[in-house]
Amino acid sequence: MKRTIKTLALALCATTLFAMCFLPASAAAFADADGDGRILAADARLVLRASVGLSPWTDEMLKSCDIDNDKSLTSADARLILRLSVGFGNDDDSCLHGMDGAELVGLTSKEYKIYKKDGITYIDGILVANKTYSLPSSYDPGDLLPECKQAFMQMAYDAYYNDGIYLEGISGYRSYATQNRIYNNYVAADGKAEADTYSARPGHSEHQSGLALDVNSVEGSFAYTAEAKWIAENCYKYGFILRYPYGKTDKTGYIYEPWHIRYVGIAIATKIHNSGLCLEEYYGITSKYSY
Ligand SMILES: [Zn+2]
Secondary structure (H helix, E strand, C coil): CHHHHHHHHHHHHHHHHHHHHHCCCCCCCCCCCCCCCCCCHHHHHHHHHHHCCCCCCCHHHHHHHCCCCCCCCCHHHHHHHHHHHCCCCCCCHHHHCCCCCCEEEEECCCCCEEEEECCEEEECCEECCCCCCCCCCCCCCCCCCHHHHHHHHHHHHHHHHHHCCCCCEEECCCCHHHHHHHHHHHHHHHCHHHHHHHCCCCCCCHHHHCCEEEECCCCHHHHHCHHHHHHHHHHHHHCEEEEECCCCHHHHCCCCEEEEEEECCHHHHHHHHHHCCCHHHHHCCCCCCCC
């Protein structure tokens, strides 16, 4: 018995030692200056004190609390942390319903919280996939998500029976592997720089999300049709936004695509539509490859 305990103690000791030596220290949580796992006014106070030299800051603290990413702790970071601690009004944490384990990883330039779960980025409760934010290769809904499919069917029905407009989804869900093949074919044909203007690199296509589809035609001339006009004016009523609008290429990272719509739900689609902004501008995020 004694011997068993001794062996057990040794094993435990060895495990702890192994963990201490070989496992990476977990990254400092976002905006958590004192490392207590929560974002409170105390964190803002610590950062404010550090910013004016009343207390030193560590690399760890700089990494987690440099909210505006200017490589220094300033009162601006303290202010942002204070706003985070009281749950400011730019977004609503109820969007995290059903997202247990989502981790707060950053703030957009418009102070929307950026959450990550299973490698997927969520802002304002919606999945974001663009040139900056990718989807893991393991993310595979296999088809358009039911809410997106249903909304599109309703929209197509209404468009046809109310306005005589015929809408047909021609490209919906695309797997990581398919996108990989498509993108590489384009690169082989047109070169990487050219391909990047109209085709997404694998993991960066919104089609992988199961929340986006191309309607009717992917020819440039589609822009001048009654169908394209109808989509631009009405799709938000069904929860869709025109994802790559005209004149927003420097923001979205893609040429004008009057056929590509993205499901975000009616509430958010209406807000984005009324703002006249593209999704990147609305949330204050970029769409640029980092590699
Ligand atoms: Zn598309």
